[in-house]
Amino acid sequence: MTTEDTLPSTSASPTARQVWTRTRGIALAFVLLLAAAVAIATIRSDAQHGTLDPRAADPKGSRAVAELLADRGVDTRVVTTLDEARAAATPDTTLLVAVPDLLTQRQQTRLRSATAGSDGRTVLVAPGSSSVERLIPGVTADPATSLESELAPDCALPAAQRAGTADLGGIRYTTTHLDADQCYPSERLATLLRVPETSGDGDTIVLGAPDILYNDHLDEQGNASLALQLLGSRPHLVWYLPSLSDTSAADADGERSFFDLLPSGWLWGTLQLFIAAALAALWRARRLGPLVPEKLPVAIRASETVEGRARLYRKANARDRAAAALRSTTRTRLAPLVGVPVSQAHAPEALLPALSAHLHNHGDGQTLHALLFGPPPSDDTALIALADQLDALEREVRRP
Numbered sequence: 001m002t003t004e005d006t007l008p009s010t011s012a013s014p015t016a017r018q019v020w021t022r023t024r025g026i027a028l029a030f031v032l033l034l035a036a037a038v039a040i041a042t043i044r045s046d047a048q049h050g051t052l053d054p055r056a057a058d059p060k061g062s063r064a065v066a067e068l069l070a071d072r073g074v075d076t077r078v079v080t081t082l083d084e085a086r087a088a089a090t091p092d093t094t095l096l097v098a099v100p101d102l103l104t105q106r107q108q109t110r111l112r113s114a115t116a117g118s119d120g121r122t123v124l125v126a127p128g129s130s131s132v133e134r135l136i137p138g139v140t141a142d143p144a145t146s147l148e149s150e151l152a153p154d155c156a157l158p159a160a161q162r163a164g165t166a167d168l169g170g171i172r173y174t175t176t177h178l179d180a181d182q183c184y185p186s187e188r189l190a191t192l193l194r195v196p197e198t199s200g201d202g203d204t205i206v207l208g209a210p211d212i213l214y215n216d217h218l219d220e221q222g223n224a225s226l227a228l229q230l231l232g233s234r235p236h237l238v239w240y241l242p243s244l245s246d247t248s249a250a251d252a253d254g255e256r257s258f259f260d261l262l263p264s265g266w267l268w269g270t271l272q273l274f275i276a277a278a279l280a281a282l283w284r285a286r287r288l289g290p291l292v293p294e295k296l297p298v299a300i301r302a303s304e305t306v307e308g309r310a311r312l313y314r315k316a317n318a319r320d321r322a323a324a325a326l327r328s329t330t331r332t333r334l335a336p337l338v339g340v341p342v343s344q345a346h347a348p349e350a351l352l353p354a355l356s357a358h359l360h361n362h363g364d365g366q367t368l369h370a371l372l373f374g375p376p377p378s379d380d381t382a383l384i385a386l387a388d389q390l391d392a393l394e395r396e397v398r399r400p
Contacts, residue, residue, distance in 0.1 A: 052098040052099070052125065052210055052213060052214075052241070053078070053098075053241060054066035054076050054078060054239050055078060056215075057215065058215065059214065059215055059216040060214050060215070060216070061214070061215050062213045062214065062215065062239075063215060064215045064218045065213055065215075065218055065224070065227050065228070065231065066237075066239075068218075068224065068228055069228060069231060069232050069237060072228065072232055073235065074231070074232045074234070074235060074236070074237050075235070075236055075237065076237045076238075076239055077236070077237070077238050077239065078239045078241060079238055079239070079240050079241070080240075080241050080242070080243040080245075080246065081243070081246045081247075081248065082103070082107050082110060082111060082242075082246055082248040083248065084238075084240075085097070085111060085114075085238065085240040086110065086111065086114035088236075088238035088240075089114045089115045089118040089120055089122075090118060090119075090120055090236075091118065091119035091120050091200075091201070091202070091234075092120070092234050092235055092236055093120045093121075093234055093236040093237070093238055094120065094121040094122075094123060094231055094232075094233060094234045094236070094237045094238070095115065095120060095121070095122045095123070095238050095240060096122075096123040096125065096231065096237065096238070096239050096240060097111070097122070097123070097124050097125065097127075097135075097240045097242070098125055098210075098239065098240060098241050098242070099125065099126075099241070099242055100124050100125070100126075100127040100128075100131045100132075100135060100242075101126075101127060101128045101130075101131050102242040102243075102244070103131065103242050105130075105134065106248075107242075107246075107248055108131060108134040108135055109134060110248070111135065112134060112135050112136075112137075115202070115204070116197065116202075117197060117199065117200060117202065118200075118202055119197075119200040119201050119202040120202050120234065121202065121203055121204070121205065121233055121234060122202075122203075122204045122205070123204075123205045123207065123230060123231065124136070124204065124205070124206050124207065125207050125210045125213070126170055126171055126207060126208060126209055126210055127141070127171075127206065128141060128171070129141040129143065132173065132206065135204075136175075136193075136195055136204055136206065138175055138176040138177050138195075139173055139174070139175045139176075139177070139193060139195065139206065140173065140174050140175075141171050141172070141173055142171070142172040142173065142174065142189050144172070145169075145170055145171055145172070145208075146169040146170060146171075146172050146186035146187070146189075146191060146208065147169070148169045148186050149167045149168070149169045149209075149211065150165055150166075150167060150221060151165065151166065151167075151168050151169060151184040151185070151186060151191060152164070152165050152184070153165075153166075153183050153184055154183065154184065154185055155181050155182055155183035155184075155185075155190075156181065157181040157183050157192075157194055159226060159229035159230060160181075160183040160184065160192065160226065162222075162225060162229065163222035163223075163225040163226035163229065164221070164222040164225075165221045165222055166184065166212055166221050166222045166223050166226045167209070167211040167212055167217050167220060167221055167223055168184040168186075168191040168192055168207065168208055168209050168211070168212065169184075169186055169191055169208060169209050169211075170191060170207075170208035170209030170210075170211075171191070171208040171209070172186055172187070172189035172190065172191055172208060173189065173190050173191070173193050173206055173208065174189060174190075175190075175193060175195065177195050177196075179196055180193055180194060180195045180196070181193065181194040184208075190208075191207075191208030191209065192205070192206065192207055192208065193205070193206040194206075205230055211223065212224075212226055212227045213227055310322070314380075319376055319377050319378075319379070319380070319382075319383050320376035322383060323376045323377055323383060323386055324376070326386065326387055326390055327372055327373070327386075327390065328346065330372065330390045330393070330394055331345045331346055331351060331372055332345050332346075333394060334351070334355065334393075334394060334397055335351060337358075337397050337398065338351070338354040338355050338357075338358045338397065339354055340354050348369060348372075348373050351372070352365050352368050352369055352372070353365075355368055355397070356368060358397060359396060359397065368393075371386075371389055371390065371393065372390075
């Protein structure tokens with residue numbers, strides 16, 4: 001049996017059990033976070049199912065307004081492609097675009113060219129700033145949304161006057177069209193616009209919020225009256241629900257990149273996560289500065305301190321630092337024994353001649369230089385041999 005077999009292992013590498021013990025808390029937290037995210041996504045998907053769909057009876061669906069329109073002789077037809085929506089732009093049709101922001105710039109331009117001069121009515125539900133400027137030139141969206149929901153008409157539009165107070169709010173709009181009806185203002189900016197076409201009887205309605213079309217809001221305020229008047233002015237209602245599967249969503253080259261399909265909120269969210277990660281890294285980063293000595297709460301044996309430092313050196317594979325520490329300590333102890341000041345203990349030209357003179361039969365100067373000032377050892381075996389040689393040298397110097 002060798003000496004290596006009898007000595008206890010001093011390896012600092014953690015076992016699989018230790019790794020699991022240390023990381024199981026983080027793993028459990030990650031699993032709970034993932035489960036919560038899935039649950040929230042499922043709940044939100046159920047709540048948003050059928051939003052603004054005239055066939056859906058969900059709270060955010062619009063089946064109620066479609067049935068009320070049917071009782072008044074207005075038929076409702078759902079389309080999901082731009083070609084169907086453009087074909088429906090006729091004088092006897094109201095074209096409702098449920099989510100204009102889902103349309104690409106090219107789709108918005110093509111839709112505008114089809115509705116302009118059609119003598120029909122186009123209803124845009126809460127278009128954003130980039131969408132509304134292409135769909136209705138001369139209309140801009142204010143970046144600050146209205147926090148109010150129950151607003152008075154405060155305009156001369158007959159439909160708004162008859163409906164009275166309604167749940168609008170949301171996005172606010174301004175326009176350069178002098179003949180436009182600006183209704184339901186919030187802080188002097190309209191949340192409902194009616195912009196007539198320059199020629200013919202057609203017009204475009206812009207709603208700042210979709211609340212008056214929801215099933216769960218239709219019986220509140222004057223929402224039902226306003227929705228029926230805006231959507232029932234023509235015998236036919238075409239309800240356009242934009243879809244990403246529409247082939248017209250492709251760009252001029254027939255392809256769209258992955259980032260074109262992501263909503264802008266994801267980009268801002270990613271930027272916020274990056275900033276948060278940078279701040280967390282800055283917070284947890286190692287501070288540079290002098291070490292502050294601190295009194296230990298209990299006395300620790302020197303052997304334990306030596307073994308602990310040795311484990312750290314071994315874990316970091318820092319044989320060079322371990323060898324430098326051994327040589328520096330040996331030189332500091334040998335210098336006073338051979339008559340060299342401690343301040344010059346690390347200068348080869350001062351220590352080596354005095355040490356050679358003290359050791360008449362202990363090798364030449366080159367051997368001492370390689371031992372006390374040589375390169376770091378290449379492996380653990382060489383490091384152990386260096387420690388033994390330094391210990392032997394110190395015993396030789398101390399021998400009477």
